[in-house]
Amino acid sequence: MLKAHRSVAGSRIVGVGHYQPERVLTNAELAELVDTNDEWIRSRTGIIERHIAREDETVADLATSAARSALADAGLEADGVGMIVVASTSVMDHSPNVAGRVAAALEMTSPVILDVNTACSGFEHGIAIADAAIRGGQVERALVIGAEKLSSITDWTDRTTCVLTADGAGAFILEAAEEPGVGPTVWGSEPTMSRAVLVEEETGNKFSQDGRMILRWAMSKSSDISRRAVEAAGLSMDDIQVFVPHQANLRIIEPLAEQLGLTDRIVVTDVQYSGNTSAASIPLGFSKWWHEGRIPANVPALLFGFGGGFAYASQVVMTPNRKP
Numbered sequence: 001m002l003k004a005h006r007s008v009a010g011s012r013i014v015g016v017g018h019y020q021p022e023r024v025l026t027n028a029e030l031a032e033l034v035d036t037n038d039e040w041i042r043s044r045t046g047i048i049e050r051h052i053a054r055e056d057e058t059v060a061d062l063a064t065s066a067a068r069s070a071l072a073d074a075g076l077e078a079d080g081v082g083m084i085v086v087a088s089t090s091v092m093d094h095s096p097n098v099a100g101r102v103a104a105a106l107e108m109t110s111p112v113i114l115d116v117n118t119a120c121s122g123f124e125h126g127i128a129i130a131d132a133a134i135r136g137g138q139v140e141r142a143l144v145i146g147a148e149k150l151s152s153i154t155d156w157t158d159r160t161t162c163v164l165t166a167d168g169a170g171a172f173i174l175e176a177a178e179e180p181g182v183g184p185t186v187w188g189s190e191p192t193m194s195r196a197v198l199v200e201e202e203t204g205n206k207f208s209q210d211g212r213m214i215l216r217w218a219m220s221k222s223s224d225i226s227r228r229a230v231e232a233a234g235l236s237m238d239d240i241q242v243f244v245p246h247q248a249n250l251r252i253i254e255p256l257a258e259q260l261g262l263t264d265r266i267v268v269t270d271v272q273y274s275g276n277t278s279a280a281s282i283p284l285g286f287s288k289w290w291h292e293g294r295i296p297a298n299v300p301a302l303l304f305g306f307g308g309g310f311a312y313a314s315q316v317v318m319t320p321n322r323k324p
Helices: 038-045 059-074 098-105 119-135 211-232 250-259 278-291
Strands: 010-019 023-026 049-052 083-087 112-116 141-149 167-177 186-189 197-200 206-209 242-245 300-307 311-318
Touching: 010 059, 010 119, 010 278, 010 311, 038 250, 049 167, 059 098, 059 141, 059 167, 059 278, 083 098, 083 119, 098 112, 098 141, 112 119, 119 141, 119 167, 119 186, 119 278, 119 300, 119 311, 141 278, 167 278, 186 211, 211 250, 211 300, 211 311, 242 250, 242 278, 278 300
Parallel strands: 083 112, 083 141, 242 300
Antiparallel strands: 010 167, 023 049, 141 167, 186 311, 197 206, 300 311
């Protein structure tokens, strides 16, 4: 008989951070590249501007900056973390993975390093993996990062997609806790929609999508998945104080919040100023609003991501406690 792992009750968020490149690309500038204008972009997506990385900035650079921000927020040194999970779909290199590059940049000793590629729901998958590792007693703390350099896989001649994509990173630090602060994850996929979002080598690794198909799925399936995550956490929708959906499009976020009856709660909407940053969008938006004081401490927050693959994942987390 093998000896069982030491286990703990659960994990909770103890630090959040984010990073966005300095360059801001406005709708007016995009109108100089493709046949579009500010009104067309705002009316269809809600996006006003987005951040674009320098050519020499890598996904790992973005992830490392977000990691440092989260560590500072938690008051931790990098070696206090035993696992790094990085969610990204815009990675160009096969090895070392992004988590390994982050560990090297932070001069860590021997963390578990793991990359996840489930596109826009990748960060929520990363939360589930890190929480399971902590619950199993394998690590005490984990750093979960969503990082994307979508500008590197954007077709800047396609007005239907280049107006959406952007770059950035966000990070959470999870820590073992006697009282669980991360609920069970409701996750899965829609294999029949596997080609709704594409980044394929045969087409030059450029992002493309079937926007109408995604919108139909989001409007018909998203609310049920979100409700299941709330139920799995042993809560009701009345308990949810913060809703943080994937920042795909304001025209998806607003009706989804209405379907869930959450329009009178805090609904994080960062897509207007950050664009669609895929796996980075949920931690990026959460961290920005957290550090602006727009998210209260120690309340239930519903996370929900969906996209390429076609994968989805949702869970309820307790927001961190404010530092004195």
